[in-house]
Amino acid sequence: xxxxxxxxxxxxxxxxxxxxxxxxxxxxxxxxxxxxxxxxxxxxxxxxxxxxxxxxxxxxxxxxxxxxxxxxxxxxxxxxxxxxxxxxxxxxxxxxxxxxxxxxxxxxxxxxxxxxxxxxxxxxxxxxxxxxxxxxxxxxxxxxxxxxxxxxxxxxxxxxxxxxxxxxxxxxxxxxxxxxxxxxxxxxxxxxxxxxxxxxxxxxxxxxxxxxxxxxxxxxxxxxxxxxxxxxxxxxxxxxxxxxxxxxxxxxxxxxxxxxxxxxxxxxxxxxxxxxxxxxxxxxxxxxxxxxxxxxxxxxxxxxxxxxxxxxxxxx
Amino acid sequence: xxxxxxxxxxxxxxxxxxxxxxxxxxxxxxxxxxxxxxxxxxxxxxxxxxxxxxxxxxxxxxxxxxxxxxxxxxxxxxxxxxxxxxxxxxxxxxxxxxxxxxxxxxxxxxxxxxxxxxxxxxxxxxxxxxxxxxxxxxxxxxxxxxxxxxxxxxxxxxxxxxxxxxxxxxxxxxxxxxxxxxxxxxxxxxxxxxxxxxxxxxxxxxxxxxxxxxxxxxxxxxxxxxxxxxxxxxxxxxxxxxxxxxxxxxxxxxxxxxxxxxxxxxxxxxxxxxxxxxxxxxxxxxxxxxxxxxxxxxxxxxxxxxxxxxxxxxxxxxxxxxxxx
Numbered sequence: 001x002x003x004x005x006x007x008x009x010x011x012x013x014x015x016x017x018x019x020x021x022x023x024x025x026x027x028x029x030x031x032x033x034x035x036x037x038x039x040x041x042x043x044x045x046x047x048x049x050x051x052x053x054x055x056x057x058x059x060x061x062x063x064x065x066x067x068x069x070x071x072x073x074x075x076x077x078x079x080x081x082x083x084x085x086x087x088x089x090x091x092x093x094x095x096x097x098x099x100x101x102x103x104x105x106x107x108x109x110x111x112x113x114x115x116x117x118x119x120x121x122x123x124x125x126x127x128x129x130x131x132x133x134x135x136x137x138x139x140x141x142x143x144x145x146x147x148x149x150x151x152x153x154x155x156x157x158x159x160x161x162x163x164x165x166x167x168x169x170x171x172x173x174x175x176x177x178x179x180x181x182x183x184x185x186x187x188x189x190x191x192x193x194x195x196x197x198x199x200x201x202x203x204x205x206x207x208x209x210x211x212x213x214x215x216x217x218x219x220x221x222x223x224x225x226x227x228x229x230x231x232x233x234x235x236x237x238x239x240x241x242x243x244x245x246x247x248x249x250x251x252x253x254x255x256x257x258x259x260x261x262x263x264x265x266x267x268x269x270x271x272x273x274x275x276x277x278x279x280x281x282x283x284x285x286x287x288x289x290x291x292x293x294x295x296x297x298x299x300x301x302x303x304x305x306x307x308x309x310x311x312x313x314x315x316x
Numbered sequence: 317x318x319x320x321x322x323x324x325x326x327x328x329x330x331x332x333x334x335x336x337x338x339x340x341x342x343x344x345x346x347x348x349x350x351x352x353x354x355x356x357x358x359x360x361x362x363x364x365x366x367x368x369x370x371x372x373x374x375x376x377x378x379x380x381x382x383x384x385x386x387x388x389x390x391x392x393x394x395x396x397x398x399x400x401x402x403x404x405x406x407x408x409x410x411x412x413x414x415x416x417x418x419x420x421x422x423x424x425x426x427x428x429x430x431x432x433x434x435x436x437x438x439x440x441x442x443x444x445x446x447x448x449x450x451x452x453x454x455x456x457x458x459x460x461x462x463x464x465x466x467x468x469x470x471x472x473x474x475x476x477x478x479x480x481x482x483x484x485x486x487x488x489x490x491x492x493x494x495x496x497x498x499x500x501x502x503x504x505x506x507x508x509x510x511x512x513x514x515x516x517x518x519x520x521x522x523x524x525x526x527x528x529x530x531x532x533x534x535x536x537x538x539x540x541x542x543x544x545x546x547x548x549x550x551x552x553x554x555x556x557x558x559x560x561x562x563x564x565x566x567x568x569x570x571x572x573x574x575x576x577x578x579x580x581x582x583x584x585x586x587x588x589x590x591x592x593x594x595x596x597x598x599x600x601x602x603x604x605x606x607x608x609x610x611x612x613x614x615x616x617x618x619x620x621x622x623x624x625x626x627x628x629x630x631x632x633x634x635x636x637x638x639x640x641x
Contacts, residue, residue, distance in 0.1 A: 151327070155331060155617075155620070158571075158619075158620045159571075159572075159575075159613075160571070160572035160575040160576065162575055162576060162578065163572075163612060163616075166578065166593065166597070166609075167338075167339060167609055169597070170339075170342070170343055170605055170609070171338075171342030171343060172342075243456060247456070247458045250458055251458055251459070251460055251579055254458075254460045254579075254582075255460075255579065256594070257594065257597050257598065270461060270464070274583075277464060277467060277468060277472065277479075278472055278479070282468055285461075285464055286465075286468075289461040289464065289465075292461065293457045296456045296458070297456050297457065300452065300456045
């Protein structure tokens with residue numbers, strides 16, 4: 001990413017003289033280099049594949065799952081608590097068994113995974129946007145704005161995410177939008193801190209001084225010049241934060257303060273299975289938990305590798 | 317230094333007040349606790365009396381002022397569900413939580429630091445790679461699910477350990493604790509392991525990173541040139557040098573262990589404050605919610621303040637930077 005700011009500076013009008021030392025990398029080159037580096041770790045490649053498959057089955061849930069777990073009419077009480085691998089009244093095999101309402105677990109997991117992804121990704125994106133605004137403003141305007149904003153951010157960072165999320169859930173109540181809001185409040189500070197750190201370093205560099213000396217509006221300098229150069233560390237934080245948002249949502253739902261079972265996420269499925277933990281119906285909680293674990297670990301592993309590849313200290 | 321101290325104190329007080337307003341207003345904006353408390357068949361008169369008794373007919377700002385006035389006198393209100401003062405309720409639950417946190421912190425330290433040292437000492441060995449892989453799992457797999465697997469394995473399938481609750485209490489030096497009895501230990505060990513995993517992962521990573529960095533420094537090279545045995549270098553010199561950041565992060569994380577106890581306590585039905593807050597959210601027990609949240613905020617602000625001040629004392633650079641320290 002060494003040439004990143006050279007690129008952005010020339011695309012914004014060409015009035016700024018940019019020293020061009022090396023031949024410019026195009027966007028496609030950069031992606032190719034990135035992938036070549038990323039590929040070095042087989043574990044990370046497998047993790048990426050796993051995530052893509054999980055995204056596929058969850059967003060394609062209505063197409064790939066044998067049953068619509070939301071359709072109460074399709075559920076049959078006779079099918080309740082079937083063991084994994086049993087054929088139910090629908091005439092198909094319940095690969096992962098059924099729950100207390102006769103719901104096919106595999107279908108419920110696919111739909112639940114979708115809810116988890118939607119919540120995790122939207123919370124991650126919103127937190128990213130808010131965090132960028134806060135961090136960039138603090139680094140750019142400095143002075144009082146900076147000290148007030150970063151004080152708040154530091155304070156929030158010092159509190160565990162689960163605690164902030166609990167406060168928010170206690171205040172906002174339950175539901176998808178409320179959970180997303182709670183997660184954003186609990187997580188934006190990580191993005192704000194990272195943006196602020198990176199932007200403070202970038203800010204003192206010559207290209208920003210140059211851009212500021214032109215009559216370009218502040219907004220443009222911030223978004224077109226500063227932002228692209230603080231993106232790499234943010235991408236890493238974003239990956240990790242999506243994983244932790246998914247885990248946090250599952251935790252809240254498990255505690256009974258997240259989503260109700262009528263909108264099953266992986267957490268509420270596990271919570272439902274937890275009621276039967278003293279029986280031998282272990283499939284009710286083990287399988288949704290396995291999916292949750294694989295999802296979270298895979299995202300983290302991908303994040304780890306992206307961090308390694310984007311690390312500026314690493315020699316190409 | 318005095319100015320810095322004063323500035324941080326004022327900030328801490330402002331934060332506590334701001335958080336108490338947010339929590340109070342937020343919690344009081346949801347639901348009507350009277351509907352939860354009262355039998356739907358009760359007469360309008362009983363209803364009115366109860367509403368007046370809890371002060372719910374007053375405007376919000378006045379309720380907040382009454383709350384503040386009571387807090388100043390050490391009265392955090394009365395639980396609507398248990399009908400006893402919140403202060404008593406929280407303090408009756410606190411020992412259980414502290415016990416759990418204490419044991420889990422010990423487990424995390426006793427396993428995490430040696431494992432991290434080893435992983436940093438022989439970073440390319442199979443053992444080190446296994447340790448690092450486990451630390452990633454401890455980091456990213458949700459606590460509640462691991463807790464559930466522990467119950468399934470050790471309580472339901474094997475029947476070795478009880479699946480929940482606190483067990484018999486005994487007394488050590490006049491303190492009533494379940495750590496004094498064998499039954500208490502059999503109850504505490506599984507939740508404590510569960511709660512320790514996250515912190516253990518963190519400690520392993522921190523120690524390993526410090527160790528790897530320290531092993532390539534001049535003082536280690538010099539000690540080796542002197543012919544000191546590795547064991548002595550690691551435990552005498554390296555450990556002492558890398559312990560400062562570890563202790564700092566560990567101190568900060570102590571507070572978050574208290575918060576994460578919420579999850580573990582719910583899974584293992586542990587009668588601590590974490591279980592109390594979840595129950596109170598589910599039952600709309602406002603005084604307990606507000607008091608717990610405000611207490612925890614105060615606790616965190618105090619921890620941060622202490623860390624900041626200790627840092628300012630230890631590190632002159634922090635002191636000189638003044639406001640953004």
